[in-house]
Amino acid sequence: MTTAQRDGFPQLLHAEWTKLRTVRGWVAGLAVTALVTVLIGLFSALGSHTACGDDKCDPTVPAGPGGQAVTDSFFFVHSTLTGDGTLTARVSPLTGTRGVEPWAKAGIIVKDGTTRGSAYAALMQTGARGVRMQHNFTEDIAAPAGAWLRLTRTGDTIRGSVSADGITWADAGAVDLPGLPETIEAGLFATSPSHNVIADGRLGGTKITGGPTQVSATFNGITRDGAFTEGWRGDDLGADSMSYPSLGGGFTESGGAITVRGSGDIAPAVTGDGETIEQSLVGAFAGLIAAVVVGTLFATSEYRRGLIRTTLLASPRRERVLAAKALVLGTVTFVAALAGALIAVPLGRAILRGNGNILIPVPTATELRVIVGTAALIAVAAVFALAVGSLLRRSAGAVAIGIATLVLPYLLATSSVLPSGVAQWLLRVTPAAAFAVQQSIPEYPQVLATYTPAQGYYPLPPWGGFAVLCAYAAAALGLAMYALRRRDA
Incomplete structure (x- = not known):
């Protein structure tokens, strides 16, 4: 060698x-x-060890369509939609019990049932982030300003539109929800995340104070085009979760307007037990x-x-x-x-x-x-x-x-x-x-x-x-x- x-x-x-x-x-x-x-x-x-029984808390964290941990906690006023259809509503400015959180949300949503973590697309007013088009928890895009919101379903595609006067509409974007079933739930929602105050501690690190909040919004001018069921049903989704306990969400109807109160969030889970x-x-x-x-x-x-x-x-x-x-x-x-x-x-x-x-x-x-x-x-x-x-x-x-x-x-x-x-x-x-x-x-x-x-x-x-x-x-x-x-x- x-x-x-x-x-x-x-x-x-x-x-x-x-x-x-x-x-x-x-x-x-x-x-x-x-x-x-x-x-x-x-x-x-x-x-x-965690002593989390069914009578105390929800021992599960829901997973979104992409497999990520999510928070799916809001008050949902909904009816069943079969096939294609359109939901339109005007949303009043949000009000809160202790002010309005920047990412408090109220708007219209279509969702694959009421199971936590199921696919959805929503168009919403927020506390301080303007109008947003969000879907499947992780996706968020800014939409044009306007009090009137509209979602249109065509197969697996959901398109959002926004209007300042209910007459002239601007495109808010379109999203695909692959595998969306023929029958879904569509309606109104309101939710508000916890209020957190974050400050550096005396010995370093961070100190967090705050607590759960609730937001309220009134919807009027509501129209439904398509095979919707009659009437509305109300569900406080995720009310038993550890991260966002319910603050008594609900809804009331008066003269064709619906007021919805809700707590929690529809978003990726980033904190919590x-x-x-x-x-x-x-x-x-x-x-x-x-x-x-x-x-x-x-x-x-x-x-x-x-x-x-x-x-x-x-x-x-x-x-x-x-x-x-x-x-x-x-x-x-x-x-x-x-x-x-x-x-x-x-x-x-x-x-x-x-x-x-x-x-x-x-x-x-x-x-x-x-x-x-x-x-x-x-x-x-x-x-x-x-x-x-x-x-x-x-x-x-x-x-x-x-x-x-x-x-x-x-x-x-x-x-x-x-x-x-x-x-x-x-x-x-x-x-x-x-x-x-x-x-x-x-x-x-x-x-x-x-x-x-x-x-x-x-x-x-x-x-x-x-x-x-x-x-x-x-x-x-x-x-x-x-x-x-x-x-x-």
Whole structure:
């Protein structure tokens, strides 16, 4: 075999894989990465109990058509529509018991029955956000101003129109609701989310005060064209939910006008009681620390024992040695962490469900991203530690840097120790930004909430935060390769 063949990258990968798998401590460390991810997640689930009986609260969180957790709580005055049809009404300005919330809503809606989470399209007046056309909880677009609202159903397509005088109409947009049945419910609604006052606490973090609210709106000039049933029925949807308890919603009819009072929201669920998928992965935090230790030792042990000289004599192209180490370590760590996450999530959620906890539903794609992203986070953290270890050539210092840049910022940002602005800054500029890949519930502009790290929300999008850690790891590897070329072994 020629020197070039011995120094080929596949041969380097094989050599580094052989080193990794033949050192029992490193293999044990990677096994610990998977094991603690599972065990700590299961212990956390075993210790979580919720006494939520049917007589106290609704123990479920409805899922919308896209699989995301939703809030579907409003007072619905409706009749049945079979086939195509049109509903028109004029909506008075909203009034509230304690003022009107910016995202209080009253308007007209068509919905696939009264089951919470079912598909819908609505055209509405809001407290301070103008006229909106919304559908299936997550979709929201601004519509022209006007007190007169109209929804027209043609098959699976719902078109909205707005008018200032009931004569001249402006298009508010059209949405498709695939699979909408022939028979649906259509009518009037009113709802108002909780009033929250958010302020920084004295010792950092945030303080939230407030409570449920109710909104009222009067509808007149109501016309129904199509196969509607006679009369109106009233239902307080979601009145038994934990997030939005009913404040006594209802409706009254007088002289052809209908006044509707309602509480709650029709929107994605972003807050409230319940266990998210990432809570089954709390053990991944300890798994990350174990991976950082293994990554550091994979680099520093050769310097401590003097074996690096032999490695570099066999492969004079030094930067390729470090690249091979990084690829082998990252791949093996990813596999170990992925195995732990794939076990921890279904078992943890099964235990949580058995203990009466409320589980927050997420789309399948989001669940896969959280699981795979957690494994990738741990793997890149190990590579980052490998690069730092190669730079410092000292295990204690490299592990300390790994903890100081990954673990400490995360703890400070999510434990309500720091003001929310400082916490968000930390999770933008440090490697701990990568924890955003575990966020399962996104922020929505149409929902006012406490979007802070302490509440599980990160300032960067999931893969954007992960990219910050990748950038740190790539920079550290580049510096380590430069140093390896310039310094004596």
